[in-house]
Amino acid sequence: MKRIVPIILLLIALGGGYAWYTLETADTSNTWQGWVEADTxxxxxxxxxxxxxxxxxxxxxxxxxxxxxxxxxxxxQAQVKAAEATVAQARAQLAAAKAPRERPEEIDVLIAQEKAARASLEAARLEFERARTLTTKGTAATAVLDQARAAFDRDTAQLEQIRNQIAVARLPARAPDLEKAQEAVSEAEANLERVRRxxxxxxxxxxxxxxxxxxxxxxxxxxxxxxxxxxxxPPEALKVRFFVPEATIPNLKPGDRVTITCDGCAPTGATIDFIAASAEYTPPVIYSLEERAKLVFRIEAVPAKPEALRVGQPVTVRLQEGAGS
Missing domain, CATH: 2.40.50.100 (RNA polymerase II/Efflux pump adaptor protein, barrel-sandwich hybrid domain)
Incomplete structure (x- = not known):
């Protein structure tokens, strides 16, 4: 029994030593240190x-x-008010150009004159017809017919003149004036939109x-x-930045998944979206094996849950199984 106890103790010591050796020699080639940054x-x-x-x-x-x-x-604000006043003035000028040349009251006077001219023309027509009938029968002189014809022609011309005056009074401004007024409105509205923006x-x-x-x-x-x-x-502006040795770069590519861990937070996934094309450290002379081991490349990964991280927070980055192959 006394011999068994030392053997048991020896086995325990060997087991503990093996566990310590396993932990110390575990593969850490796919684990790196980094920190959280952000594009503010x-x-x-x-x-x-x-x-x-x-x-x-x-x-x-x-x-x-x-x-x-x-x-x-x-x-x-002053520019906006001035532009609004210019637009109102241009629109008023356009409305005036589209309106009849004469005021409604003046057109009403012409219409009344037209009615009177029609009545005079009708009376002159009846007188002309009567004089023509009497002249045909020989009971009236030719001079009476000529006088009635002249009165009829005069009243016809006067009625035509008044109708032309009414038509002209109802016309808007000439086409060039209308185009000019419309262009002024468009320019003023464009300027107002500009100052409002x-x-x-x-x-x-x-x-x-x-x-x-x-x-x-x-x-x-x-x-x-x-x-x-x-x-x-913005949450999506958070990123994890870390550096990996030169020998690891060929095994990584954008789109690879990594796991982010930090003190006091649950592990979260991230996706590599950037790998630097050049090393962060360049030896001044030649690349010896020792110097090449110092070369590191910057890598950035986008976390899946950025709300769980804080800017400047140190993190541990581990390549997920299956990634980088």
Missing amino acids: LFIAPETTGRLFSLSVRRGDSVKAGELLFASESDEA QAAKLVVTAPATGTVQEVYYRTGEVVSAGRPVVSLL
Whole structure:
């Protein structure tokens, strides 16, 4: 019995040593260290103006299209009002060009004159017919017929003249004038649309869904064109960056799956979408075997669950089984 105990202890020691050796010599060629980075969006106004309103704070979650901030520019508002006034004036001029040349009251006077001329013409016609009948019977002189014919012709011409005046009074402006007025309206409307688009640029919305990382200005401050007011981090902008030795590069390709682990978080998958074409470290003279071992290549992977990671967080990257083959 006393001899069995040392044997058992020896076996336990050998088993523990073998386990330690197995862990220490485990293949780590497909495991690398990295960290989380992100391509942050810096949102800035396109024109200079005073910050009129700020709708978000640091840490807020926003959806695409939601209001971030708005600038105020007195010059832009004045340009919009001036353009609106120009459009109204051009439209009024076009309406005047399309309207009859004479006022409705003046046309009514001409219409009344036309009625009187028709009545006079009818009376002259009857007198002319009577004089022609009497002349045919020989009871009236030829001079009476000539006088009646002249009166009839005079009243006919007068009626025709009044009708022409009415037609002219109802005509709009000439075609060239109408075209000019229409072009003026089109130009004014185009200018109004342009200044309105320029003014709309003062209202800035979120280009993507994400989290506000930083706010650089406060309400009332003047912001120059192109200066960021808000930085926004969309979840899809997160990426994991790590470096692998030169010898491993031939075994990796975009689309390979890796597993990301970190302290205090559950493992999550990621997909390699970028492999650097050149090494991050280049020896100054020649590539000896020792120096070649120092060459590493930058790789970036897109995590499947970016919300589980934080920017700057160190992670461990492991190639999934079956990937890289």
